[in-house]
Amino acid sequence: MTPAELSAALRDALVAAVSDGAFALDPADIPTTVHVERPRQREHGDWATNIAMQLGKKAGTNPRAFAEELASRLKAAPGIAKVDVAGPGFLNITLDAAAAGELARGIVDAGPAYGRSEALTGEKINLEFVSANPTGPIHIGGVRWAAVGDSLARVLQAAGADVTREYYFNDHGSQIDRFAQSLLARAMGQEAPEDGYGGQYISDIADAVIAQAIAAGEPDPRTLPAAEAQEVFRSRGVELMFGEIKGKLHDFRVDFDVYFHEDSLHESGAVDRAVERLRGLGHMFEADGALWLRTTDFGDDKDRVIIKSDGQGAYISGDLAYYLDKRERGFDRAIIMLGADHHGYIGRMMAMCAAFGDTPWVNLEILIGQMVNLVRNGEPVRMSKRAGTIVTIDDLVDAVGVDAARYSLARSAANSSLDIDLDLLVTASNDNPVHYVQYAHARTVSVGRNAADSGVRREDCFDAALLDHRADTELLGLLAEFPRVVVQAAELREPHRVARYLEELAGSYHKWYDQRRVTPFGDEEVTDLNRTLLWLNDATRQVLANGLDLLGVTAPERK
Template sequence: MSPEELAQEINSVCQSLAEQVALGALTAEDIPAPERVAVMRPKDRAHGDWSTNIAMQLAKRAGMKPRELAQAIASELGSGHGIASVEVAGPGFINITLDAAASAAVVDTVLDEGVRYGTNDHLAGRTLNLEFVSANPTGPIHIGGTRWAAVGDSLARVLQANGAKVVREYYFNDHGEQINRFAKSLVAAAHGEPAPADGYKGAYIDEIARRVIDQAKADGVDILGLPRVDSGSNDEGEPLGEGDSAQREEFRKRAVPMMFAEIQESMKDFRVDFDVWFHENGLYEDGEVDRAFDVLRSKGDLFEKDGATWFASTKHGDDKDRVVIKSDGNYAYFAADIAYYYNKRHRKQDPADVAIYMLGADHHGYIGRMMAMCAAFGDQPGENMQILIGQMVNVMKDGKPVRMSKRAGNVVTIDDLVQAVGVDAARYSLARTDYNQSVDIDLDLLASHTNENPVYYVQYAHARSRNVDRNAAAAGVDAALADLGLLDSAAAETVLAQLALYPSVVQTAADQRAPHRLAHYLEDLAGAYHRWYNLERVVPMPLTDPESRRGGEGAAELEKAKNPEPALAAARLRLNDAVQQVIANGLGLLGVDAPEKM
């Protein structure tokens, strides 16, 4: 019996008692729906398989003492199918113990549903636009962007497992001052000059500059021979930017697409497939900025002051109003943010019910203005727009931190991390920690094949279960003979309980935007499986243990554990396979492989 099924049973019992006026002043309408009935795993397994605090939640409205209400519910619940016993504990907790067959029924459920086990449709009918990474195309993706790649793609998979339509989106900032600084830095590097004070520097800038020069040469363009001073227009006759030059423009138009292509390739290699690659330039070229501004003007949320155009964001909770068109006629950066959100909500294909932004720690100050903008369009902040802020990643090597700065040039990139530890370890390690917290990535640990390495620990459980299958097939263990009611040992019951938790973990990970919960769950399941594996065999093995030969205390239990009868061996094989399925399902949601052998 799963926690969801138990919650349904508790709801039904409460509804029945309310109709009988057995719950004081409570009516059937006061009873929470099954999905709102809290069913938890007790910290101490001696207190049962599951626990609920529903009596404590309802006692005040019922006009009863919590323990009195709990006893009334427990008395009815104890007669339910698959429930071995129900006890009231503490101030009003109801502790429930399932019978062995009901507890083990989860094995059949897992194996029948296969890859669908754990999925649900509670987000069906909703389109969630999930924008993540969105690093500037001024170089390779650094470790912070790599964290968002792992977390964002894992979250997308989890949301899809809950029935949502998810649009993975990458926003290219290819319009603005950072691109100008990038081009200036490349020109300086090409001439062996120091980087501009506000520019980018380091070995990767030198490498990009050399590649641009080589590409231009192959195309018959002497890029270093082009004017370095403002020549008024580029080779298509279009005006150049302020203080720009033909040489800088040539570096810009070659280097930025080069970075786009590299970023896309890095994402693909990291198993992240975006549905939309959105270019900031398009907001201006396609009139998206003007369309969004027209809507805000119609609502009275744009005004003129000091020769500039302002967004009246204080009307919607921001701490100050924001300039959107500067006095010199140029758009402020926030103009693109406004247009981009409006575009997400109103585009013709897959308009977003919810726009989720995954931003770095340095964007925390943007939340107020972004939510104000959301409200100005008539949307609900925190519902139609959700902003997740990720914290820093610290890379450790040989026990020492690896210092990183993209501007200084000593970055650790996504490709560096993958080369050092592989895609599986990189994705898992970055997704397993709450993005609200900073994380230390120990390269030495992640490259090791030890139980201290969390991804190895989980993957090894899957590989071990596959090895059990191979051995069982060779020994002729027949899964059709299984009697799941025989899975009554403490170790087996712990594994069964973990299997039953999986669907609720998947739903919680989606609702709380917390894919790290899935990783923690997998580690708990793997731990329970490894302990069970070390105690109980699937494939019979005649005992040579001295204690068994002497017939001492515990010999019968040891014989059963190591040399099970066919029905028990078959039941253990099915339990083994259920664990295997759930680990594969969970790793799949994290974008991590489930290996056959290790």
């Protein structure tokens, strides 16, 4: 019996009790899904619910009496061995071995679909993440967003949402001018401007721009007048940097559905359309020769200049146009993932959302990520030969590989700072979390190979009632939790919950492996217990693989 099936049995018991007058409860108060969870203490049963405490007073009775009535009805449901009432009205439910064990066959039959649901079906979500400026390699903060953002997209999709991954290229404004000036200076053998960009990558891009222009039959840009040369380095340099960023992200198993260029907002008139929309809603005003948005009406700490007195759009003008563009493309929710230095950005963005008539934190969500610190030999890793002063995606991947990099960045809450020990991530030890989980998967595959060699075949028998050992029930209980963990990770925007779940599952499996034998000893005959245990082994393998896939991490067959 799965948690969903138990939830349905509880709801059926509630509906029947209301129907025959045992509970004076409005049927509309019965939840569509009755929440069940694992008890903190295993001896209390397989599942627990506090539904009696939620509904008892509404039904005109105390929660414990409500729970006792519900328990008497639930005991008759197929697959339930025992129902106890605890404390003020908790229901502790124990399944019979056969009902609990059936989950193993259900998981194997479901395969990659196990853990997927329709919880968020109908939600159309635009998820914007990374969005690093095209003026240099992706630094470690952007790499964290790449791992977390892509994992979040996978989790949201597993929960049924329609997700579009989007990358916003900041290719408009002064930072691009400084990038072009830095390329030109390096090409001419000069120092970069004081506020320009350094690092070996600037030389690499500058050389590539020159080679590309000459190969296309164009003049060497170094021979052109300064303004023309800078434009060549700007257009070709940005394009080359874009290409490199996309390539590095692809190698990191992160691909985007949409690459949106900031410059297009200004060239297409989208900014003007957004301003006119807000003007029509009565939220714009003029002062000091500039055009302002009255964001203080929506909780901001001050009103914001949208069009400056010189007629140029302020930075937020692009934000207005970009948000409106997303909504006009049909997205119900726009989720934006930003770095720690953008925390002060939230108030104005939510005020902007409200000014358009939308609901902050519903139509627009902002997730703030914190800093990442890399450590090797107990010392901080700060320098990148290529970028000069930052740690890049190449530095991390070269040090530990894509699997360890993605897993380590995604396994902690993004709103907390993170220290990554590079020495630990290259060790094959149980202290290394990605190795611990991947090794568990590899072990399940090895057990399957050994079982095949010993003549243990799953298809010959499955007797769920044989899965009655404590190690079996504990492992089954964790396997049953996977769909709930995925939905919770999606709803809370916290994919790290999947990683922490996988580590717990790996630990439970390793304990199970030490106590149960899928393959018989020596010349012992193959029994139905061996065959049934193989189902449970393979169910665990499937859940580990499904969970690792949600994090964009491989599930190796050997480790």
